[in-house]
Amino acid sequence: MRLLRTLMAAAAVLAVTAFVAPTFAADDPGPAAYAKSLNGKRVMLVPLAMGFDLAQGWAHYLKKEVEAWGGTFETRDPNWVVDAGAQAITDAIASDTRPDVLIIHAPDLNSYSKLMKKAQAAGTYVLLVDNPANFPADAFVGSDWDKLGQLEAEAAIKGCGETSSKKIGLVQGDQANSSSLYQYAGIMKVLEKHPDFQVVAKPDSNWDATTSRNVTTTMLQQHPDVCSIIDFWDGDATGASAAIRDAKLDGKVFLVTTGGGEKAADCDKLNDGTYGAVVMTDLARQSGDMNAIIKFLLQSGQPAGTSHTYIYTLEKATTKADLKPDSCWDLKELQAEAAAK
Amino acid sequence: MNAIGWPSWRRLNQEGIVFAIAILLFAAAALGLPGFLTADNLVAIVRSVSVLGILALGMAVVIIGRGIDLSAVAIMAMSVAWYLQLLNTGTSDGLAFAYVLAGVLAIGLLNGFLVAYADVPAIFVTLATGSFVFGYVRSQLITQDAVPVPGGHWVELLGGLRFLDIPVEVFVFAGLAFLFFLFLRYTKWGRYIYFAGDNPVAARNIGVPVRPMLVLRYVLSAFVALIAGLLTAASLHSINTRIVNSTLLYDIVLVAVIGGIGLSGGRGGVRNVLVGAALIGILLNAMTIIDIPLLYQNLIKAAILLGAIIVDGIINPRDEQTAQQGDI
Numbered sequence: 001m002r003l004l005r006t007l008m009a010a011a012a013v014l015a016v017t018a019f020v021a022p023t024f025a026a027d028d029p030g031p032a033a034y035a036k037s038l039n040g041k042r043v044m045l046v047p048l049a050m051g052f053d054l055a056q057g058w059a060h061y062l063k064k065e066v067e068a069w070g071g072t073f074e075t076r077d078p079n080w081v082v083d084a085g086a087q088a089i090t091d092a093i094a095s096d097t098r099p100d101v102l103i104i105h106a107p108d109l110n111s112y113s114k115l116m117k118k119a120q121a122a123g124t125y126v127l128l129v130d131n132p133a134n135f136p137a138d139a140f141v142g143s144d145w146d147k148l149g150q151l152e153a154e155a156a157i158k159g160c161g162e163t164s165s166k167k168i169g170l171v172q173g174d175q176a177n178s179s180s181l182y183q184y185a186g187i188m189k190v191l192e193k194h195p196d197f198q199v200v201a202k203p204d205s206n207w208d209a210t211t212s213r214n215v216t217t218t219m220l221q222q223h224p225d226v227c228s229i230i231d232f233w234d235g236d237a238t239g240a241s242a243a244i245r246d247a248k249l250d251g252k253v254f255l256v257t258t259g260g261g262e263k264a265a266d267c268d269k270l271n272d273g274t275y276g277a278v279v280m281t282d283l284a285r286q287s288g289d290m291n292a293i294i295k296f297l298l299q300s301g302q303p304a305g306t307s308h309t310y311i312y313t314l315e316k317a318t319t320k321a322d323l324k325p326d327s328c329w330d331l332k333e334l335q336a337e338a339a340a341k
Numbered sequence: 342m343n344a345i346g347w348p349s350w351r352r353l354n355q356e357g358i359v360f361a362i363a364i365l366l367f368a369a370a371a372l373g374l375p376g377f378l379t380a381d382n383l384v385a386i387v388r389s390v391s392v393l394g395i396l397a398l399g400m401a402v403v404i405i406g407r408g409i410d411l412s413a414v415a416i417m418a419m420s421v422a423w424y425l426q427l428l429n430t431g432t433s434d435g436l437a438f439a440y441v442l443a444g445v446l447a448i449g450l451l452n453g454f455l456v457a458y459a460d461v462p463a464i465f466v467t468l469a470t471g472s473f474v475f476g477y478v479r480s481q482l483i484t485q486d487a488v489p490v491p492g493g494h495w496v497e498l499l500g501g502l503r504f505l506d507i508p509v510e511v512f513v514f515a516g517l518a519f520l521f522f523l524f525l526r527y528t529k530w531g532r533y534i535y536f537a538g539d540n541p542v543a544a545r546n547i548g549v550p551v552r553p554m555l556v557l558r559y560v561l562s563a564f565v566a567l568i569a570g571l572l573t574a575a576s577l578h579s580i581n582t583r584i585v586n587s588t589l590l591y592d593i594v595l596v597a598v599i600g601g602i603g604l605s606g607g608r609g610g611v612r613n614v615l616v617g618a619a620l621i622g623i624l625l626n627a628m629t630i631i632d633i634p635l636l637y638q639n640l641i642k643a644a645i646l647l648g649a650i651i652v653d654g655i656i657n658p659r660d661e662q663t664a665q666q667g668d669i
Contacts, residue, residue: 051486204635
């Protein structure tokens with residue numbers, strides 16, 4: 001009897017709860033506040049150029065999310081020209097439709113610092129993506145390049161093995177871009193701990209595949225027993241791989257590089273043995289991080305330029321052995337998806 | 342100095358100076374740098390400047406005719422990028438190649454027509470068409486900066502071609518250099534280029550078809566650019582249109598001018614291109630072996646070039662007799 005009464009009481013409570021619950025949901029202040037702070041807000045992405053995998057991936061994921069919460073998303077394409085990027089940022093700040101959030105892919109440590117300060121003074125939150133700069137942005141989202149360099153060096157050491165010549169060659173980007181400078185610092189940190197490994201040459205490619213090929217050809221002729229080469233970007237590592245192929249050293253030189261994890265650029269090349277290891281950025285997650293911090297900033301009510309957050313993307317050196325079907329994202333698919341709309 | 346013949350060694354001109362610097366550098370590198378004077382490295386040097394040299398050949402012909410082609414790099418990268426894009430999206434090879442050939446021909450004709458018949462200065466025409474080609478192809482015809490060569494395509498196989506372990510672009514460079522030499526030195530139209538470059542009005546007065554020949558030169562330059570682009574794609578298995586923003590264009594003009602082809606036209610030949618390319622090739626290779634950072638490489642390159650020009654200015658001072666109208 002007692003049990004029955006308890007059960008009935010429980011049923012009654014349940015019924016009441018079930019009846020009341022919808023009213024609770026209608027009173028949830030979240031969605032209204034969310035919509036109020038986000039609706040109609042403008043987000044603008046100014047990458048180094050729109051024509052390469054990283055920028056196209058970011059734009060795809062950001063656009064999807066920003067438009068879903070009722071904002072507008074725009075991109076500018078400076079096409080690798082620093083001045084054009086500066087012009088785009090200047091115009092954006094001065095225009096009637098000034099963006100509420102400006103996402104900037106900085107070409108070097110200093111070029112855009114003044115402009116970013118101006119943007120913050122005008123009330124625009126500034127996010128730095130991928131490349132750090134000497135500027136206290138509201139948030140930095142991207143790789144910890146020092147750590148990334150360490151991962152590359154570790155992959156190279158592993159790729160060489162204990163019985164190898166222990167000679168490593170570097171193909172740096174340039175001497176101005178933070179991603180190149182910090183990557184180098186990270187690599188050297190690891191190599192200091194492995195004094196038996198030595199760097200035999202460290203030319204710059206200036207991010208150009210033909211230059212990368214030429215300097216790697218010279219490097220391999222001077223040191224045919226190099227066991228691993230670290231090229232600082234998958235955009236020009238095709239040149240280093242061509243030099244290795246031409247020297248008939250495929251399979252003997254372990255080529256390590258880094259990239260945005262695009263299928264044709266990274267996974268396919270790991271699969272066919274062109275690259276030994278690629279430190280890949282999880283682009284979807286990186287874009288997700290950007291979205292989260294944008295949503296936070298727009299709701300926070302804090303003035304632009306008052307907080308400085310670093311959100312480093314999880315990086316991992318991927319080799320052929322740990323390739324999975326979802327290791328990479330496919331730019332062609334994203335483009336097809338965009339075209340279908 | 343006689344205009345196109347063998348140099349008179351009694352009077353050192355810019356070509357001679359640059360050649361001497363190249364020899365000195367070569368000797369110093371051969372003595373001081375281990376591994377420089379090996380067959381493999383010498384082949385690598387020639388190969389590293391092959392594409393640059395091929396483009397410089399096209400540029401040389403235009404410059405000798407008192408013009409300049411600033412659209413060469415854009416044509417080189419964009420024509421091949423478009424070709425590969427067409428292949429990647431399933432267009433048949435023959436049709437794709439026909440489109441691209443037609444496109445290259447059209448841009449060459451447009452350059453030539455605007456310079457020859459509309460009398461617009463070449464520097465502005467080609468600057469504009471170069472930007473147009475880049476902008477149009479990049480925005481309308483291709484989706485990304487880098488376009489890969491489809492697997493197993495002849496362009497990829499071309500890149501792997503070797504004779505006696507020497508890459509194919511070296512032979513193409515040598516072959517084209519020889520053809521250009523024959524054209525400039527032994528054909529009537531080749532000789533006319535010098536007349537037209539030296540004094541277009543006089544050339545016209547003696548009955549040289551100055552304008553049609555002008556058009557021909559720009560078409561020639563455009564085709565040479567296409568060949569250079571195909572060779573680049575063959576070696577790298579992709580073409581990156583970002584090269585249009587690089588200093589390649591200036592390097593091409595540099596190779597031609599440093600070798601002694603005067604920007605005022607009417608002077609120089611294939612040999613000057615070879616000398617210029619040799620200097621750049623040896624310089625870059627030696628600096629890479631020494632492992633000099635790129636910033637310093639550019640500085641050293643610029644300093645040597647500036648030095649050669651200054652020495653030339655001292656040895657061969659310009660005066661009213663040597664200066665020409667239209668000298669840039």
